[in-house]
Amino acid sequence: MIEEKVATKEEKVSPLKLNMAQYFVVALLVILAGGLWRLQVVNAEGYRTQAEQNRVRKVPIMAPRGKIFDREGRLLVDNYASVSCYLLREPARDWSIELPMIAQGLHMTVEQIESVVRKYQFAPKYQPIPLKQDISPDEIAFIEAHRNELPELETLDEQRRLYPKGGFAAHLIGYVGEISENDLNREKYAFYQAGDVVGKSGVEATYDAVLRGTDGARDVIVDSRGHEVGQLGQQDPVPGQDLRLAVDxxxxxxxxxxxxxxxxxxxxxxxxxxxxxxxxxxxxxxxxxxxxxxxxxxxxxxxxxxxxxxxxxxxxxxxxxxxxxxxxxxxxxxxxxxxxxxxxxxxxxxxxxxxxxxxxxxxxxxxxxxxxxxxxxxxxxxxxxxxxxxxxxxxxxxxxxxxxxxxxxxxxxxxxxxxxxxxxxxxxxxxxxxxxxxxxxxxxxxxxxxxxxxxxxxxxxxxxxxxxxxxxxxxxxxxxxxxxxxxxxxxxxxxxxxxxxxxxxxxxxxxxxxxxxxxxxxxxxxxxxxxxxxxxxxxxxxxxxxxxxxxxxxxxxxxxxxxxxxxxxxxxxxxxxxxxxxxxxxxxxxxxxxxxxxxxxxxxxRNLLSSADVQKQKGNSLQNP
Known part of the structure; x- marks a missing residue:
């Protein structure tokens, strides 16, 4: 009898321990509830966007730059059709293992590609990286032939500048180039992004905001491997404004x-x-x-x-x-x-x-x-x-x-x-x-x-x-x-x-x-x-x-x-x-x-005088048929 009482007393849990266990369970539930609140309410929009990015890819459509003419409407600066290769950084895919293959197909070195990627390391992951511009027909063929192995490579049709030969009027017209890191830190380029092409000198620089236009984009649906399977919509680009210079x-x-x-x-x-x-x-x-x-x-x-x-x-x-x-x-x-x-x-x-x-x-x-x-x-x-x-x-x-x-x-x-x-x-x-x-x-x-x-x-x-x-x-x-x-x-x-x-x-x-x-x-x-x-x-x-x-x-x-x-x-x-x-x-x-x-x-x-004489003769012929 005495032994049973001792055993019962030892098996009984103390109220202090019981209270501590209850508090722990309550705290755990509060933490779980807080986490659910953050996931489903506070950060819902952010996670929804990330989910969209996993299945929707935004492909840019570059706006053609405005042409430049002389005072009489004669063309000085034109654009020509070009194809560029962009690198798509899909979150679910490790494309770095494919670098040697990409480098060989684009006639680049691995070091060159890594240098370009480092330049865009702080850019948003959904932003394509311009890997190589104005690629050749055989490089285009390489990308098309390896669509399944290299879904991260995308070709984009662009309009590139075509200037007069021999440096004609070069200092007056100027030239364009990819925006630099120093430019991105200037107030003038506050709304520009890495990879944008901007005017660097001359008229191209002074009137860059007028000439460059507004880029568009295509929203395409991709599968888990990054392959395009459909299109949701498209925002057409707005071409840049043509300009006429005072130059004769x-x-x-x-x-x-x-x-x-x-x-x-x-x-x-x-x-x-x-x-x-x-x-x-x-x-x-x-x-x-x-x-x-x-x-x-x-x-x-x-x-x-x-x-x-x-x-x-x-x-x-x-x-x-x-x-x-x-x-x-x-x-x-x-x-x-x-x-x-x-x-x-x-x-x-x-x-x-x-x-x-x-x-x-x-x-x-x-x-x-x-x-x-x-x-x-x-x-x-x-x-x-x-x-x-x-x-x-x-x-x-x-x-x-x-x-x-x-x-x-x-x-x-x-x-x-x-x-x-x-x-x-x-x-x-x-x-x-x-x-x-x-x-x-x-x-x-x-x-x-x-x-x-x-x-x-x-x-x-x-x-x-x-x-x-x-x-x-x-x-x-x-x-x-x-x-x-x-x-x-x-x-x-x-x-x-x-x-x-x-x-x-x-x-x-x-x-x-x-x-x-x-x-x-x-x-x-x-x-x-x-x-x-x-x-x-x-x-x-x-x-x-x-x-x-x-x-x-x-x-x-x-x-x-x-x-x-x-x-x-x-x-x-x-x-x-x-x-x-x-x-x-x-x-x-x-x-x-x-x-x-x-x-x-x-x-x-003389031409004006000749035109006036012709008009005068026409008038005389009408009056004296």
């Missing part, structure tokens, strides 16, 4: 021919509107090399070229303008009332601030009327001494020297117009009076680009009216979008500077004599009111030249800015020929474009 193809061809084999730039502008009629930079590059996949060999070739083929020298070359700056000096001297009655006897140079500054020739008696066509340095040394640097800087700045013009192309430079404030800010030093002498002939610290000089000198010839240069033909974009472009590329824009009519006449008549009896007489065009100013700018000091031993790169740069007619011109052409020697050489190049322009205008006028 005939003038562009003439400018390209004139600059062939040279290093430098040429730009032609309509001063009435600011429309860029032609733009050439040499040497050039082939944008088609960038449109698909750029080879290391070609990239290294253009990078090592000392003449910088990737630079658009029309807007990015910052060089001393030489004697073309004398037109700006003449404008400043006349408006200040200094140059009208100034007479200088040129005996081959002059002494200023204790130093002798030479002139190319002994010009004898020189005044403002013959100083421009003779390009007499002695006259402009004297004028610079009288005006002093801040007065010169005031007038030069009013014409946009030392400032961006605001042209709608990326990476324009501002150039340099020195002044006392400029030197103090940049060099923490005062301006010495003798430094102004070199500035007077466009040397020293003065630096300008061809597009700046074209705008400045044509502004003077237009009576003080300056227009913002632009490459897109007016009226194609909404006003708000156009204003946004101008905000992105700020500059001195449209403006009017004071210019007395009598001073306007003096300068333009003297520029006409430059092409008749002056420094550019060899570029004279018979029957055409062709005016301009030459410039020869040293690339190094006389001491450095003596030590260099000569060579091509020690030859002075050749400048010329010309226009027609002499007052309120219809076209202005600025030429920079690097190491081209005398400015008269560049004048001959500009003359080719001006002659092409005038002859074309005359043909149009």
């Amino acid at each position: 193809l005939d003038l562009q061809v003439a400018a390209e021919k004139a600059m062939e084999g040279k290093s430098g730039a040429m730009v032609a502008i309509d001063p009435h509107t600011g429309e860029v009629l032609a733009m050439v930079s040499r040497p050039t590059y082939d944008p088609n090399q960038f449109a698909v996949r750029l080879s290391k060999e070609y990239w290294n070739q253009i990078l090592k070229d000392p003449d910088h083929p990737m630079m658009n020298k029309a807007i990015q070359a910052q060089l001393a303008p030489g004697s073309t700056f004398k037109i700006i000096m003449s404008y400043a001297g006349l408006e200040e009332g200094v140059a009208q009655d100034m007479h200088v006897n040129c005996s081959g140079g002059g002494t200023f601030f204790g130093h002798f500054f030479g002139c190319d020739l002994h010009h004898g008696a020189v005044n403002i009327h013959n100083a421009i066509p003779l390009s007499c340095d002695t006259f402009y040394y004297t004028l610079a001494e009288r005006l002093q640097i801040d007065t010169i800087a005031k007038y030069a700045a009013s014409l946009g020297i030392g400032q961006k013009t605001g042209i709608d192309l990326p990476d324009e430079v501002s150039g340099t117009m020195p002044s006392t404030a400029w030197k103090l800010k940049n060099f923490h030093d005062k301006w010495y009076a003798g430094e102004v002498i070199s500035v007077g002939i466009g040397q020293g610290a003065v630096q300008a680009s061809p597009v700046q000089l074209a705008r400045a000198l044509s502004g003077i010839a237009s009576g003080g009216s300056l227009r913002r240069p632009h490459v897109l033909l007016d009226g194609q974009l909404p006003a708000q979008y156009q204003k946004a472009i101008y905000d992105i590329y700020p500059g001195s824009g449209d403006k009017q500077v004071p210019l007395q009519p009598e001073n306007w006449q003096i300068i333009t008549d003297a520029m006409a004599e430059t092409l008749n009896t002056g420094t550019a007489a060899t570029a004279h065009l018979e029957g055409i009111d062709f005016i301009g100013k030459t410039g020869t700018a040293q690339v190094m000091s006389h001491l450095a030249l003596a030590r260099s031993g000569g060579g091509k790169r020690t030859v002075p740069n050749s400048w010329f800015v010309g226009m027609t007619p002499r007052r309120n011109p219809d076209i202005v052409v600025a030429v920079l020929w690097e190491n081209g020697n005398g400015g008269w050489n560049s004048a001959k190049l500009a003359a080719q474009v001006v002659n092409t322009f005038v002859e074309k205008q005359r043909r149009k006028a």
Whole structure:
């Protein structure tokens, strides 16, 4: 009896243990209920999406990029049909084991494929990876023949850029390429994704948002092995907008021919509107090399070229303008009332601030009327001494020297117009009076680009009216979008500077004599009111030249800015020929474009007259049957 009582007592569970067991069961149920709540309520949409992704694949449909035409509707940039291979990263399939087979079929190395995949490692798994672009027919056949073994490979039809051959207008048009990691971190590309093709330079970059369009997509049903078994729907792509440039193809061809084999730039502008009629930079590059996949060999070739083929020298070359700056000096001297009655006897140079500054020739008696066509340095040394640097800087700045013009192309430079404030800010030093002498002939610290000089000198010839240069033909974009472009590329824009009519006449008549009896007489065009100013700018000091031993790169740069007619011109052409020697050489190049322009205008006028005669004859025949 005593033993039974002891056994019963030992078998009895204590209330504490029982309560602990109950609490544990309740806690477990709460955890399970919470997990079910998260799965079925809180995260239901997310898991539903993942489930959809397991059976529905989104295949992109690339939007064709807008075409680019010249001002008369002639095609400059087209698209061509291309096929690209994309890699689909299915969550349920380990495609990495197939890499050797994929690499062999696509004529790639395993390392190349792994490099591409690493680039997209943080992209969403449902986003296809562009594995190889513009694949060949045998690579397409390989993918089709291995659909069952390699369902992760997909071919997509795309439209790719087709640029003119030989780098024609390459710096103006630009090129496209795959967006870089640095670009993806910029605000401008906030809505872009890795793998997107974007404009990298020129018009392609400036108007990328207009040209690129909106991609579409197909929602296809796939089985557990990734094979397509049906289609749910399709969102069609929206093609990019076509654009017409202000460029005249005939003038562009003439400018390209004139600059062939040279290093430098040429730009032609309509001063009435600011429309860029032609733009050439040499040497050039082939944008088609960038449109698909750029080879290391070609990239290294253009990078090592000392003449910088990737630079658009029309807007990015910052060089001393030489004697073309004398037109700006003449404008400043006349408006200040200094140059009208100034007479200088040129005996081959002059002494200023204790130093002798030479002139190319002994010009004898020189005044403002013959100083421009003779390009007499002695006259402009004297004028610079009288005006002093801040007065010169005031007038030069009013014409946009030392400032961006605001042209709608990326990476324009501002150039340099020195002044006392400029030197103090940049060099923490005062301006010495003798430094102004070199500035007077466009040397020293003065630096300008061809597009700046074209705008400045044509502004003077237009009576003080300056227009913002632009490459897109007016009226194609909404006003708000156009204003946004101008905000992105700020500059001195449209403006009017004071210019007395009598001073306007003096300068333009003297520029006409430059092409008749002056420094550019060899570029004279018979029957055409062709005016301009030459410039020869040293690339190094006389001491450095003596030590260099000569060579091509020690030859002075050749400048010329010309226009027609002499007052309120219809076209202005600025030429920079690097190491081209005398400015008269560049004048001959500009003359080719001006002659092409005038002859074309005359043909149009004759055609209009002929059409009018035909209409008149038709009218007479109706009245007198």
